[in-house]
Structure formats: C-alpha cells, structure tokens
Amino acid sequence: MMKHPSVSAPQDRITIRHVAKDAGVSIAAVSKVLRNAYGVSEVLRNKVETSIEKLNYRPSVAARGMRGRTYTIGVLVIELSNPFLAGVIESANASLSESNYKSLIGIGRSASSIEASMIESMIDNRMDGVLIIAPRISGKVLERYARQIPIAVIAHHEPHAQTYDTINSDDRKGAHLAVEAALRQGYRDIAMLSYDLLDSPASVVAVQREMGYLEGMKQGGLEGKIIRLPPVAADRSTAIKNFLTSQHRPRAVFVWSDLDAVPLLNAARTSGVRVPEDLAIIGYDNSPPAAIPLVGLTSVDQNAAQLGRTAGEMLLSRIDGREHAQHVLIEPHVEMRGSV
Amino acid sequence: MMKHPSVSAPQDRITIRHVAKDAGVSIAAVSKVLRNAYGVSEVLRNKVETSIEKLNYRPSVAARGMRGRTYTIGVLVIELSNPFLAGVIESANASLSESNYKSLIGIGRSASSIEASMIESMIDNRMDGVLIIAPRISGKVLERYARQIPIAVIAHHEPHAQTYDTINSDDRKGAHLAVEAALRQGYRDIAMLSYDLLDSPASVVAVQREMGYLEGMKQGGLEGKIIRLPPVAADRSTAIKNFLTSQHRPRAVFVWSDLDAVPLLNAARTSGVRVPEDLAIIGYDNSPPAAIPLVGLTSVDQNAAQLGRTAGEMLLSRIDGREHAQHVLIEPHVEMRGSV
Known part of the structure; x- marks a missing residue:
C-alpha cells in the first residue's frame, strides 16, 4: 500500500470568515451552504462555492467534531x-x-x-x-x-x-495479471469482454482494466481486441449468446467482471461449448459464485x-x-x- | 394475503398523561423513556414500562408525525x-x-x-x-x-x-410443497437437513419449515427424519461431508435453506455422488446461486x-x-x- 503521511494544518489556515468576506455574505450563509440546508438559493450557493474553490477552503475536522x-x-x-x-x-x-x-x-x-x-x-x-x-x-x-x-x-x-x-484494487495490474495467466497456459488469441463505457473517465474500474489488458497483450507481443457488451446489464444475455456463436470467437477471453463472466461460463457449458477446451475464461472479482465448485471460474481476486x-x-x-x-x-x- | 381492516383510534385512548400518572412520574420522564434518551435510569425505565404494559399504551402515530x-x-x-x-x-x-x-x-x-x-x-x-x-x-x-x-x-x-x-413466506406450506414434489418424483426415503435450533421459538422460519416437512411426510403415510447440522454456519462443511458418506444416507433430502443446500449439492457432485441419481436435493429460498444453470438446484421460491x-x-x-x-x-x- 502507498500512503502519504498526515500533516497538521498550517497556521494560516483559511477559515469560514475568509470565505464569507470573499463572497460578501454572512458566516451563517456560508454555513448554510456547507450544511446543504434547505432554502439556500442557487445565487448564494454559486457565490459561496466560487469563494470556497478560489480559497481552497475546507471546514476543519475539529470544527465538525465540536458538534459532537x-x-x-x-x-x-x-x-x-x-x-x-x-x-x-x-x-x-x-x-x-x-x-x-x-x-x-x-x-x-x-x-x-x-x-x-x-x-x-x-x-x-x-x-x-x-x-x-x-x-x-x-x-x-x-x-x-x-x-x-x-x-x-x-x-x-x-x-x-x-x-x-x-x-x-490495482485494477490495471489485475487485468495485466489475467493476461499473463492466459499466456502462461499457452493461449495467444485472448480477447477482452468489456461493456460499452460511453464516455467514462479513467476513474471507472473497467477503464483501468482495459488499460491493463492492453498493456499485458502488448508486453506479450500481441494485439488486444476488446469486445463490448451493451451498457445496460439486463440486455447482455443475448450479446453473450451472440459472442459464443460468433465465427470469430477468440480462444480465450478475459471478462471485465464476474457479473458477466459467470453467465458466460454457464451459457457456454450449457450450450455445448467446452470450458476451457473450446473457450478459456478468466473473470474479475473472485466473487462467491465464481468460487462455487460447480462453476469453478478462474478470476482476479481483489481482496x-x-x-x-x-x-x-x-x-x-x-x-x-x-x-x-x-x-x-x-x-x-x-x-x-x-x-x- | 390475509389482512385486517384499519380501525381508527377509540375516544377513550390511553395517552402519555395516563402513563405518567400511573407511574407517578412527569410526562417529560415518560417521553424520555419512549425516546430511549440518554441518562434514563433503570429504575425510571422499569416504572414507566410497567405502566405502559399495564395500560397497553401506544404513542399515537399522529403525535409522532407532528415532529415532522x-x-x-x-x-x-x-x-x-x-x-x-x-x-x-x-x-x-x-x-x-x-x-x-x-x-x-x-x-x-x-x-x-x-x-x-x-x-x-x-x-x-x-x-x-x-x-x-x-x-x-x-x-x-x-x-x-x-x-x-x-x-x-x-x-x-x-x-x-x-x-x-x-x-x-408461508414457510410451513413451502416445506410441505417440497415433500410433495419429492413424493411426486417417486421418492419415499426423504429426510430433512436442518440445523441445531436449540430452544428456538416457533417464530423462527426453520421451525416452521420443520413442521411443514413433518406434516407433508405424515400426509404421505411416512415417518419424518430430521438430521441436524451444527448451529454455527462456519462449522457445517464437515457435517455435510459426514452426511454424504454416512451409511444411512437418505435417497432424497429437503434442506432448510439454499445456504446449506448449494454447498451440499457441490460437495456431492464433486465427490462422485450423483445428483439426483444417488441423492435428490431440494433447497429453500430459490436464491440466485440455486438458479445458476451449472448448479441447477430445485428450491422452494418464497418470492x-x-x-x-x-x-x-x-x-x-x-x-x-x-x-x-x-x-x-x-x-x-x-x-x-x-x-x-
């Protein structure tokens, strides 16, 4: 784990007084905005928030503590x-x-x-x-x-x-490890099953896992291939069936989450696609269903x-x-x- | 669903004043006990609760509502x-x-x-x-x-x-239905796998399910047999293994909950006991793991x-x-x- 040490507050700390003065409103008004109290106008909120951001003000934990x-x-x-x-x-x-x-x-x-x-x-x-x-x-x-x-x-x-x-979880590393595990087993044709991330920022775990997958493939001298399921989970079972019957089905697949990997493994085995003989599957989460012996899904454990x-x-x-x-x-x- | 109609409060309703008078304390003191406020002595609590039970007092919902x-x-x-x-x-x-x-x-x-x-x-x-x-x-x-x-x-x-x-859920009926389903499939040697209920009252769902199981067996002209797992869930895997290898293993088993039925089904199939050919299993809850096709556990659905x-x-x-x-x-x- 990487950690930063705690540091105590500097003397010239910005207080609620500075914010009130900068925004040209009362201290009580700032307090109301901070508490998200009822009846705060958008105009007041904007004024106060602008000053808060300008001054980088944060209410002191001690002050919060005093309320009990x-x-x-x-x-x-x-x-x-x-x-x-x-x-x-x-x-x-x-x-x-x-x-x-x-x-x-x-x-x-x-x-x-x-x-x-x-x-x-x-x-x-x-x-x-x-x-x-x-x-x-x-x-x-x-x-x-x-x-x-x-x-x-x-x-x-x-x-x-x-x-x-x-x-x-170090999601990027976890995905990289999944690719390495597949490579060690001799697979080369390894796709990733993700979902339609639309404009998701890098804060989203699936984006991190895609980066880790692509890095792992690149390091193995291979080109990555990301297949995307629909954005809404309820619509995915048809897409999973289509994936299983597609002509260009990969030999191995890393799935962004057990939420889709467990249904995929089920759909495969119950439709005659042998796992891992026809299709190798690695999930992410090591969730309880993955660990059920009758399921037996290899999965990245995020502890x-x-x-x-x-x-x-x-x-x-x-x-x-x-x-x-x-x-x-x-x-x-x-x-x-x-x-x- | 069986329901009772709502009835409005009678005029001679017992109020907080009656309770205070009966207990010989102030209305504020009764209110404190009702609110579970800090600093209420055991003596005061006992006094007030005795009066509350004697008079069968219940704070009116309207009064509560007035607090917002x-x-x-x-x-x-x-x-x-x-x-x-x-x-x-x-x-x-x-x-x-x-x-x-x-x-x-x-x-x-x-x-x-x-x-x-x-x-x-x-x-x-x-x-x-x-x-x-x-x-x-x-x-x-x-x-x-x-x-x-x-x-x-x-x-x-x-x-x-x-x-x-x-x-x-009508747990008694659910267990009865489970026995009937086993009887319909031709099984006669049907045990129930429950757990050590110690002195649990009839309010506990497993007690209701045991009653329903015994009724179902009796109605089929059979004697019931209840096998008990240890009271703590963590200790049950050994007991489940012992059940599977015991000489007097029944032909079919109704398990009080999928919490134990899914591990039992797994332990059976992964140790060479065929389900249902060697052992038929019915669970209770119809939980998501039971519905995983690779598990495929018949289970009582409580909706x-x-x-x-x-x-x-x-x-x-x-x-x-x-x-x-x-x-x-x-x-x-x-x-x-x-x-x-």
Whole structure:
C-alpha cells in the first residue's frame, strides 16, 4: 500500500470568515451552504462555492467534531445484488464496529441523482463520515461533498483527489495479471469482454482494466481486441449468446467482471461449448459464485476483505483529524480454477 | 394475503398523561423513556414500562408525525452475504423509493445485542419506521421497540403480535410443497437437513419449515427424519461431508435453506455422488446461486420481490396511521430444476 503521511494544518489556515468576506455574505450563509440546508438559493450557493474553490477552503475536522460525533458512518453502494460488494460492505462494517461505529447503508441504484440524494441524507443525519463504493457521480461532485463530510471511496480511481481518500484494487495490474495467466497456459488469441463505457473517465474500474489488458497483450507481443457488451446489464444475455456463436470467437477471453463472466461460463457449458477446451475464461472479482465448485471460474481476486477493512480504517483516521488525502492500491492476484 | 381492516383510534385512548400518572412520574420522564434518551435510569425505565404494559399504551402515530417526518426508513437485516436477502432488501428499497422514502440499511450480524443497538440508532436518527429482516431478538423486545417506532418484520412468524406487522413466506406450506414434489418424483426415503435450533421459538422460519416437512411426510403415510447440522454456519462443511458418506444416507433430502443446500449439492457432485441419481436435493429460498444453470438446484421460491414490496407498503401504511397489526403470508412454490 502507498500512503502519504498526515500533516497538521498550517497556521494560516483559511477559515469560514475568509470565505464569507470573499463572497460578501454572512458566516451563517456560508454555513448554510456547507450544511446543504434547505432554502439556500442557487445565487448564494454559486457565490459561496466560487469563494470556497478560489480559497481552497475546507471546514476543519475539529470544527465538525465540536458538534459532537454520532458514531455513525454512511455507506453508499451501487447495488447489493453484486455478491462481491456484499463482502466489501460486511468487511467495512465489521472493521468500523470494532471502533464502536455503526454503519448505515444506502443503495445508489446506479443513478447519480439517487447517490447525491443519499449522500445529502447522510450529511443531514449528521453522520461522521461516508464510505462510497463504486459511485456514478463524478470526482468533481465528490469533491464538493467532501467539503461537508469526511469521505473515502472504493472502486473509483482518482489518485490526485485532495479532499477525499480512495481505496482500490490495482485494477490495471489485475487485468495485466489475467493476461499473463492466459499466456502462461499457452493461449495467444485472448480477447477482452468489456461493456460499452460511453464516455467514462479513467476513474471507472473497467477503464483501468482495459488499460491493463492492453498493456499485458502488448508486453506479450500481441494485439488486444476488446469486445463490448451493451451498457445496460439486463440486455447482455443475448450479446453473450451472440459472442459464443460468433465465427470469430477468440480462444480465450478475459471478462471485465464476474457479473458477466459467470453467465458466460454457464451459457457456454450449457450450450455445448467446452470450458476451457473450446473457450478459456478468466473473470474479475473472485466473487462467491465464481468460487462455487460447480462453476469453478478462474478470476482476479481483489481482496474484498482488505478493501473493506482498509477503507473503514482510512475513513476513521480522516474523521480523527487527518487532512491530507491518502490513495491506496490493494494488490490483486489471479485465483486459478478450472476455466483456463 | 390475509389482512385486517384499519380501525381508527377509540375516544377513550390511553395517552402519555395516563402513563405518567400511573407511574407517578412527569410526562417529560415518560417521553424520555419512549425516546430511549440518554441518562434514563433503570429504575425510571422499569416504572414507566410497567405502566405502559399495564395500560397497553401506544404513542399515537399522529403525535409522532407532528415532529415532522424524515422520509427515511431503517432496514435491519441479519447479514448481506445471503444473496436471497439482498433481493428482498432491493425490492423493499425500490418500493419505498416510489413513495419518496429513503432506506438506510443496518447489519445485525446474527447478534441480538447488535440488532437492539441498531434499532435504537434508527430511533435516535428519527427514522419514520423500521423494517426488520430475520431478527434474532425476541418478539417481546420487538413489542417494546414497536411502542417507539412503526415496525414491520420479515421472516419472523408472530401472527398474534399486536404492535407490529409481519410479512412471511408461508414457510410451513413451502416445506410441505417440497415433500410433495419429492413424493411426486417417486421418492419415499426423504429426510430433512436442518440445523441445531436449540430452544428456538416457533417464530423462527426453520421451525416452521420443520413442521411443514413433518406434516407433508405424515400426509404421505411416512415417518419424518430430521438430521441436524451444527448451529454455527462456519462449522457445517464437515457435517455435510459426514452426511454424504454416512451409511444411512437418505435417497432424497429437503434442506432448510439454499445456504446449506448449494454447498451440499457441490460437495456431492464433486465427490462422485450423483445428483439426483444417488441423492435428490431440494433447497429453500430459490436464491440466485440455486438458479445458476451449472448448479441447477430445485428450491422452494418464497418470492423475494413480493416479500420486500409488501413489507415496504405495509410499513408505509402503518406510518400513515394504521394502528391495527397486519400479518401477511406470501404463497411459496417449488421451482423445479435438475436436482430431484
């Protein structure tokens, strides 16, 4: 793990007074904007936020602490039906409860508007911090909320973010390792099955995994080939069938997530495509379904337990006063099973 | 579904004044006990609770409503790693969000002390109601909390509870249907794989399923045989192996939950026991792993989507003023796959 040391606040710290003066409004008005209080006009919000960004103001953790802690952490997750994420949450929850913090979990349902509304609820409920897993909202919006509440983010690559912490599997390396595992087994015709990323930024894990895949192929002297599934998960089963029956089906495939790799392995075996004899498959997440012996999917393990525990600990150290952002990458490894 | 009609409160309603007078304390003191406020002595709590139970007092929903709604529901669940429960929560969450309610989910970790502490947090956070899934705490403790906040409970059979609602799969009927399905396939030597229930009351789903299994066997003119796994899930894999290699292994087995049925099916097939040729297996929950084609476990479906949706709707109708308890049973069915 790479970490930056904590540094205490300098003497010439920018305070809420500076922001109020710069924006030409009262301290109470700035406070209202920071708390996301009801009845704040767009004009006032814009004024105050412009000054906040200009001065690079961040409310001091000590000042937040004076209001009294609730010993409650909000956990915001994209969905619960991904069993890999359930493991990350349970690990974070267990780690937080060792420090007497309770977790309350909200579901973002893959919609940035719901995510924003959940984070605002968590702030309104005076939670001490928010742990966000695989957000859809942008880094810019995260920065805004991180001025109001301590935030740590899992599965969102933004190594230069200054106001919140990130904890990720090294997705680029994990994909690279998957390619190396396939090469070691003698495969050369290795495609990647990803999904339509539209204009996703590099913070998105699938973008990192595509980069790692392409690097691994290049290093093996091979050209990468990325096949894209539809952007909405519900539409993917037909696309997976088409992939299996296509004339140019590759000999091996690295799938961006077990969410698609497990259905692919099932569709293959139940339609007479032998795995790995006809098609080798490597997934990503090493999720519980991949580990079911009857499934037996080789998959990149991102260490759900360590992701959750580390994120919980980092969020608490931020709540306890650390002001400098930390960005941690967790080492992945390939869990070999029968599918390659 | 069986439902009781809502009835408005009678005129001679017991109020907080009656309780205060009976207990010989101030109205503020009663209010503190009801709110579970800090600094309430055990003596005061006992006095007030004795009067509350004697007078059968329940704080009016209208009075609670006057404090202003937060449009937030607490969801308390035993664990997230059971993928069947994840489906129930996502359905409840979706249904509540249609009425502009947010859900915040807490994990009880199979410990009644953690559950109690989470419910108290949810009350402290002024949530409008609590939805509890598969609680460990007793019906008596649920009654106490139900005086403080509207409560609906899933997977806890207590059809005579007066202060909270219950929503359950008809677990007894589901187990009965599983036996009938095995009988229809020609099996006679049908055991049930349950776990050590210690002194669990009839509110526990596994107790209901055992009753349904025994009824089904009796109706088929057969004697039931219940085999018990250790009470802690982590210790069960050895017991499952012993079951598979035992001399008196039955020809067919109904397993109390897919949580144990999926590992059993895996252990069987990967150790050379053919399913269903050597051993037929029926699970309960129809969880996502059961439905993976490579697993193909026949399982009793308790309709996760309907359980979650119905519970969400019932909790909202209670928050909106219904005072009479409702107890709903959802019809189960057997989802036939290749394991019988």
